[in-house]
Amino acid sequence: MKCEHKVILITGASSGIGAATALQLAKSDNILIITARREEKLMALADQIRTLGSTCDYYVGDATNPEHGPKVVAEIVKKHGRIDLALLNVGIGPPSNCLTASSDTITYCMRANFDSFIHFYVPLMAQMKSQTTSCMIAHMNSQATWFGIPMQGDYTAAKAAVRIFMETARMELKHFGIRHIKLQTIHPGFVDTEAVRNDGIPAPNEISEEKAADYVLRGFEKEMKTNVFPPSTALLSRLGRIMPDWVRERVLLAETPKSY
Numbered sequence: 532m533k534c535e536h537k538v539i540l541i542t543g544a545s546s547g548i549g550a551a552t553a554l555q556l557a558k559s560d561n562i563l564i565i566t567a568r569r570e571e572k573l574m575a576l577a578d579q580i581r582t583l584g585s586t587c588d589y590y591v592g593d594a595t596n597p598e599h600g601p602k603v604v605a606e607i608v609k610k611h612g613r614i615d616l617a618l619l620n621v622g623i624g625p626p627s628n629c630l631t632a633s634s635d636t637i638t639y640c641m642r643a644n645f646d647s648f649i650h651f652y653v654p655l656m657a658q659m660k661s662q663t664t665s666c667m668i669a670h671m672n673s674q675a676t677w678f679g680i681p682m683q684g685d686y687t688a689a690k691a692a693v694r695i696f697m698e699t700a701r702m703e704l705k706h707f708g709i710r711h712i713k714l715q716t717i718h719p720g721f722v723d724t725e726a727v728r729n730d731g732i733p734a735p736n737e738i739s740e741e742k743a744a745d746y747v748l749r750g751f752e753k754e755m756k757t758n759v760f761p762p763s764t765a766l767l768s769r770l771g772r773i774m775p776d777w778v779r780e781r782v783l784l785a786e787t788p789k790s791y
């Protein structure tokens with residue numbers, strides 16, 4: 532998909548990879564709709580986007596609230612008539628220990644990563660089925676999705692849940708002959724964003740937000756089914772998937788803090 536003159540929704544765009552991707556897309560005369568909870572950040576980003584030549588609206592809201600996603604999608608359609616591309620990027624992944632985390636912490640992590648996706652996905656799918664031109668829903672997953680990672684149990688579980696849901700939806704689109712809707716899953720390795728900067732989790736092969744946004748745009752343009760980057764981390768996670776469990780466990784535990 533050529534990302535020019537498109538109506539594009541990005542959730543969780545007030546900082547990090549979402550904001551960097553919005554700024555890249557702003558250079559190509561798009562209509563950008565950005566969402567998150569921090570209004571001042573969205574307002575400042577919207578100004579930057581307009582300076583770069585694109586149109587921008589922002590919606591403030593909590594993506595874990597089931598009313599927020601449907602309302603945003605309805606308002607975009609009312610104003611612009613269609614949605615060409617949606618990047619569902621909301622997510623949190625603070626370090627969390629399966630032996631001590633409270634059920635509130637764990638279920639909030641599921642809501643912020645899984646429910647926040649579903650609350651947008653459902654109205655988007657309904658809308659896109661009514662459109663006839665090529666359109667795409669992309670989810671910002673992670674490479675912490677293929678197997679459990681110590682200190683990231685709730686996060687890996689939530690990302691794996693969305694990955695499997697997307698895999699299934701992709702098969703169903705094919706089976707029911709719906710060709711104009713693409714579903715893409717994006718799997719970044721470590722990206723240096725404010726959310727993870729001081730989280731104490733080792734971050735080999737970390738890349739900048741801007742570099743991550745370059746990879747994201749390339750994935751949109753090539754309409755990749757899965758966009759795994761950077762290549763160095765993609766290779767490590769692929770090896771992790773095929774190595775015997777006991778070897779993977781050793782590698783992962785060698786990187787895990789000794790106390791909690």
Ligand SMILES: NC(=O)c1ccc[n+]([C@@H]2O[C@H](COP(=O)([O-])OP(=O)(O)OC[C@H]3O[C@@H](n4cnc5c(N)ncnc54)[C@H](OP(=O)(O)O)[C@@H]3O)[C@@H](O)[C@H]2O)c1
Pocket residue numbers: 542543544545546547548549566567568569570572592593594595620621622623624643647671672673674718719720721722723724725726727
């Ligand atoms: N950084 C990495 O190394 C890395 C690696 C792999 C995948 N990812 C994924 O990339 C995505 C972006 O992460 P990031 O590192 O760029 O962190 P970030 O800067 O914290 O971005 C997260 C975005 O989601 C928004 N958000 C969080 N909870 C929300 C909620 N309940 N309702 C609405 N918006 C919410 C935040 O905005 P507000 O706080 O203003 O609401 C922010 O705009 C996440 O899905 C993350 O899992 C990151």
